[in-house]
Amino acid sequence: MTVRPEPADLSEEIVAAAKVSKAWPFEEARKIIARLERRGGKDEVLFETGYGPSGLPHIGTFGEVARTTMVRHAFRVLTDDKIPTRLLCFSDDMDGMRKVPENVPNQELLRENLGKPLTRVPDPFGTHDSFGAHNNARLRAFLDAFGFEYEFASATDYYLSGRFDQILIRVAERYQAIMDVMLPTLGEERQATYSPFLPISPATGRVLYVPMKDVNPSDGTITFDDEDGREVTLPVTGGRVKLQWKPDFGARWAALDVDFEMFGKDHLSNQPVYDRICKVLGGEPPEHFVYELFLDDKGEKISKSKGNGLTIDEWLTYASPESLSLFMFQKPKTAKRLYFDVIPRTVDEYFAHVAAFGRQDAAAQVNNPTWHIHSGAPPVINMPVSFALLLNLVSASNAETADVLWAYISRYAPGVTPAAAPELDRLVGYAIRYYEDFVRPKKVFRAPDELEREALAALDAKLATLPKDADAATIQDAILDVARGFERYLDPKRKGPDGGPGVSGLWFQALYQTLIGQDQGPRFGSFVALYGIDETRLLIEKALAGELVAVSAKQ
Template sequence: MDPAAGHDSYLNHWADAAAAKTLAAHADAKVVTVAAGITPSGVVHVGNFREVITVDLVARALRDRGADVRFIYSWDDFDVLRKVPADMPKRDMLTENLRRSISAVPDPYGEHDSYAGHNIAAFEKSLAPLGIRPEFIRQSQRYRAGAYADGIRLALKHAADIRAILNDVRDKTTANTRLEDNWLPLSGFCDNCGRDTLAFAVVDEWTVHYDCSACKHAADVDLRKGGNLKLPWRIDWPMRWAHERVCFEPGGKDHSTAGGSFDTAKDIVRVVYGWQAPEYVGYDFVRIKGRAGKISSSKGDVVTVADCLEIYEPEVLRWLFVSFRPNTEFQISFDLDVITLYENYDRTRRIAYGVEPAKDAQARLVAQRTMQLASVDHRRIAEGDVMPFVPGFRHLSMTLQIFEGDLDKTVAYYEEAGQVVGDESRRLTRQRARCVWNWIAEWGPDEFRYKLRREPKQRELTADEATCLGRLVAALRGREEVREDDLVPTMKSLCEGTSLDNKTFLPVVYDLLIGRDKGPKLTTLITAIGPARALSLLAPSLPAGT
């Protein structure tokens, strides 16, 4: 674990710089623990994904330096259900369970152990295709098992110190209220009614008494035996840094501001728990193009990682996050910008493999490192590696529509053309074809979609139009198949000796084939559907005997 490895020009990503800083700050650590987490109080969306992939990238960079890395992901499922997110089913049931732990609220879908469990399962499942495999920790289980008993004990012992730290921030940020002298760093849920309406008193070092204002239940709790008590967020976070010996953890924009939870946590972890704050990277929001404001689970209609994977290949979705520094806001698009993003990804891939020239040697190293971090299996592109073929998004969108979304026929088309060769190229082409077809079906604009006519249209033609169409039909007759290159000379000479040119004539051909006045490249379209299908749609408009 040599921080000097940062001088390697290949290790040029921001994650490499974060890894080097982490190793320098924790030079004696035998295991480098990196952490992420979220409260599953609603659908876990793609904005939340920025935290886990930020940690995944740093974990990879640490391992590339030889570090033994432990990657933990904490589910803060011992938090309270404060409001019912929009678009949730069984809203009456959820409303009845407000002020209870989200780990104790029933799953409104009836599929998992709890409301939190449902949101957790969906997000964990979506991470697997992206090659992200942290050690998941459910905080409700840890607290109830008494794993954090000593952490709570120390917080109560240092209650005055914590209160002073939090009040100092409140004074500096001109907050309206300060914590009272009898305030205790505790929260939790009543053993009787399950709500968080508790008042606390310390009995002794390990025992806490509480009274519930909702149901009037009272109890003494031995912290060592676990139960339903926990630390509030601003104390819970630094407590877990010390408990897990966390060396790196990012935080969202809201945590990173002056006086935010990171500011107070770094003091609390030092004063109360004798540990240091981890190396920290603040990350900005991810937005969905066309929507105002940040993504919010409570507002409903969020975009999840699983939604993105319907349109973006795992490597392309990873590449999108890899390509931006964490403190840079960016948008995820589902409109025509998807095509541009795929084209930019493909260009980076070509530069990394040396298929397309780079500005200089370092630019190629940057592309190679980017592609390694974007890959699911963290594969490094070595000199001499051959880039597996995968069709471009635009071409695939055309080919798929010719074959009406049939993935097998689409892949076979590229195989017969000699472009798809080998299992990896076949896998990549099929993977992209699935995403492209999903995009066409759900997001593609109307002018982008087309279908071949099932029955021929008999169109009245001018004399010049009939001449040009007859030349095209003659070029196709008698052929079982045709190569795109063979059609190019025919297309160039179609309109010779007439008053037409391709700009004025080709709309006729497109109308006969797909019912529109323009469409995909005509030579590709005819090659893909084959001469027989093309002739069946073109020839009926010609005069008899032509």
């Protein structure tokens, strides 16, 4: 996936449709346009994402950049790309390391450096100058690999280089006004020691959470007691101090004149604080977009330090980055489980949207997720086999290599080859890996009961009457015809072709449980067409003979 640095060539119809589209990136872009109109215009619009490198980058980090890129593209379309834009990915790498992440090596090394800025903590992986630098490099390598157009910014660099000196002096000058914002949000004990300034201890190098004995705005210094009890006076400039995280949000917005930043719902209660501090320091808060948090398989919030949920690398082991971008696009204000079982559905939804794009009018195209994922230029992809079908094919054929799967695919879709269909070839590899890691361990065949044995035998006989090249629709009709001969599988709430009862889902559940070893799957007729009629009849024979249950018992 490449995120285009400029909008694709746009037709008048697309631009007109974009102006009235209710897709959320356009809604956010319109807020930025209204902001510019209130301010009388601006030479450049700055989009920002924040990143806390206390642990390894996770999918939420990628999602923030991907979603912001979608809003940026929507803004450029609505403004005819006449206003320059920048995307700044800002790493808060000067934060003190408050706890040791559970998913990194050399835990003792990190414990010895608790409290120090992340860019002064040794790298437990031994590949970079610091833990912060290691995590920053991981983030940048990932974003670079997928073509995001962005600028990387390090808080350590900004503080040490003096780029924040002016705003830090302003914090000293307006110290009491900031305290008036912060103190009502704190408990009584915290109020007694709070300061927006966090000095870096000259003695230990740790970030200190200590009260200020004096803040002198005339010379830009603070005075406090160091960890050894000695009174120390430091300039607020030159990287000798940093700001507490809430004042840091507002101060950064004011210093850089940020126009748009999104953040997770866990920041929602603090947003008014960020905004007020930004205003105290003479800035105007950016437009915000608050997204819901991702949940793991247990419904708990994903945490970098815990390492729960999916990592970037894990998703990309089993599915494409485009599918990950689709997951980020869909319902960003709804809490969603981000775990392995969402991958197959998301993959197939992505290709369904790609296939639909070429058939849609302009109004539908600008609402199509792939238009936003690919910055207005979705690819043309013919995907004759779904990911769900491939997983079933791997399961039924016990395929361990792509060559085995391609033998079935080539028979099902003559002329389709790995060279002619690289996206499908990539999907084949994903399917094999996903099956081995997540489907096979849970695969349990159930022995058919007496009525199911009768129904399976009837299905076998019905399939024997079909031509070898019968298409999926013909096979599906035959499967339904068999089910209608058994009262158990009739559903009076559904209508059959003759107006009578339709077929219950119990029939297909029985087929999947006895023949595939799963509770459900895609249309069974499509699976048979791909796997083969003779091969499916052999599966039925094995199920009736108890061979599939026997294999399951040995695993």
